[in-house]
Amino acid sequence: MSDNGFEPRLIGFLCRWCSYNGADLAGTARLKYPPNMVPIKTNCSGRVEPTHIMKAFADGADGVIIAGCHPGDCHYINGNYRTAGRYPLMEKLLEQLGLEHGRVRLEWVSAAEGDKFARVVGEFTEEIRALGPLGWSEQFKDEAAAVAPEAVTA
């Protein structure tokens, strides 16, 4: 807990084959990690789009994790390579939108890596706590007409 009592709100996109199962394993093993991240399941990390991440930030998330299978392990042969390819571009895009570095994180978590999943969520929570609230959702409320999520989506 930080002094200001700020609890980061995090979204985690988890691929269903590796990282979602890795998160399940963390549970089965009763590992403990901070409760800040809500998981959203996709079949493959390659399904995650920049708009999903923007949407999360626009709706009040302070940080977003994308987690997929390790390179070579993808259930869809090479879907995670698409993720890996897009990720640096998306980081640049978010940077241009004024987002600090470190609010988005890409991790490879296998179905056997419950401990890694717990560690990553723990680390990320503390990193975002240190960065402080993002506050895009409040900003958007003020400038509702400026950047509506629909406009981002289209």
Add this chain to the structure above:
Amino acid sequence: MAEEKIGVYICHCGTNIGGKVDVEEVTKWAATQPNVAVAREYKYMCSDPGQDLIKNDIKELGITRAVVAACSPTMHEPTFRKAASDGGLNPYLLQMANIREHCSWVTIDPVAATAKAKRILSAQIHRLPLNEPLEPIEVPVNHDVLVVGGGIAGIEAALKLSATGKHVTLVERNPSIGGHMAMFDKTFPTLDCAACILTPKMSALGKDPNITLMAYSEVEYVEGYVGNFTVKVRKKARYVNTDICTGCGACQEACVVRKVKSEFDQGLGFRSAIYIPFAQAVPLRATIDPAKCLTLSKGKCKQQTCVSACGPGAIDFEQKDEVVELDVGAIIMATGFELWDAAQETRYGYGRLDNVITSLEFERISNASGPTGGEIVCKNGEAPKSVVILHCVGSRDQNYQEFCSRVCCMYSLKFSHLIKEHLPETEVYELYIDMRCFGKNYEEFYRRLMDEGVNFVRGRAAEVTDVALSPDEEGRLVVKTEDTLLGIVRRIPADMVILSAGLSPAHDAKEVSQIFGFGCSANGFYLERHPKLEPVATVTDGIFIAGCCQYPKDIPDTVAQAGAAAAGVLGLVDNDTVKVEPTISYIDPEKCSGCHICVGLCPHNAIQYNEEKNAAEVIEAACKGCGVCVSACGSNVPQQRGYLDVQIFAEIEGALAV
């Protein structure tokens, strides 16, 4: 969108959820959420009365959507979707909110856990009105089966499947099937002769009309999905025409290169460059080792004695590898283990000190068909007067493998028995951490060995050395160990030290699992779908695992698992069709500009370009539902059923609304 009536069902899972999450509070809160018509809690939602709550609400309250907040969907989504379907609701209008694995089990603070449970549930409540009814896609099933690996697990699975009339192709990497079991002399605790119980199965497999045996072959490529796999198998060149080779062995007698270390004999015996690995090999056919054959490696074997010795003229130096394509409906992986490399534990001197041998080497030495003809002798040909067996080499060791290899205690006892049987005067010491004699008649076997006069010393050996400190130790090996029961340090002179090395995953288990598209556990063995309830299935539907590729196990467990894998396969390939998830992509040709981006990105070649419509099209049977095309399209035209953008957006909204 029309007004939806959502039913929310929150499970206590005994105290698994209820002990941490305030279920009552979450239920009260859920009842106030948009579109929620009813919110209920129950001790065990997966039980019949729990499922009935959902079914009754569909009938009586006219629920149009449902969310079950409980365990992971991996566990019970099929259960609850079936309940919804039984109640008259399309199963894809039910979602699960995972508040056990992702919430109650991983959170310390109950208040925080309750808040997180609400956020997880809220994501699904927001998503549900956007869910569309979907129908599982029914695809045809190929009735043939591929078994990879020809050890006892693969042999057993193939024979079981063949008995039901299924056609099986068994692919084995080595020139013969038989695996490690074929190398053993006896099996514990019954002391059955391994060859006597294995070779009849090997020979039955070789003759079975329902089984195509592809030995000396490796799987290179797998594509497809449950019921419909296409596999490419490389049949390595044996440089022998196996159709006319009779397995007489005249070529190996005639070969001039005779001092090649035999893999089957663990390098203790020799074979020729052209060889049959062992007398009971199946298929009983010769193979030329291209690295050792003078003709193939250097092009300068003048005599080519094998050619002249071969009556049928089977030798063919021009033979090339052949890649064979197979279509199968299901696959069993039975690729086995490798013995842990004992040279890593340098203090035990393996590879440096003569007469420090591995367990597998001892199997060959004690085997009547082995390099010593079954005589238990040291390197100098003399019988050992003292033998020390070190347990847990590479196992139960944080420096190497943390896990217990499960079979070493028992095979060590078997070794002690064999030594005592052959050499009653020889002193045998077993240095153990714990004796793990867990199976049927195993503890009794341990008792019996105590009566046979074996010395059991509780302690892990510190070192094996040839530095003598007394005349008795001169010219011998000495094992230094603490005897933890006596509380003293001992030096035990020995003429032979057997390292009971643990079982390791095959060196290429990771690569092989990637070819087939399932993963490995942290310890390197193949990952099962569920450690308790699905120990022979993998995350890839239609691919099963059996034997030591999953985890070290003894022969009875391996055989049982092979049978279970065969039953799993049969439950699939005995049907004409199988239902697959309908969460695949679709493309509206009216919106598609025909830019081709998705065509090249699809990992399964499931998108083709239709020139007439100037649009991309999804081949439904080939699409596996990764969603890569959806996220790649600049115009957002492809969409993935079950993972529509609007559905994902709604989940995000819901997760952040609380």
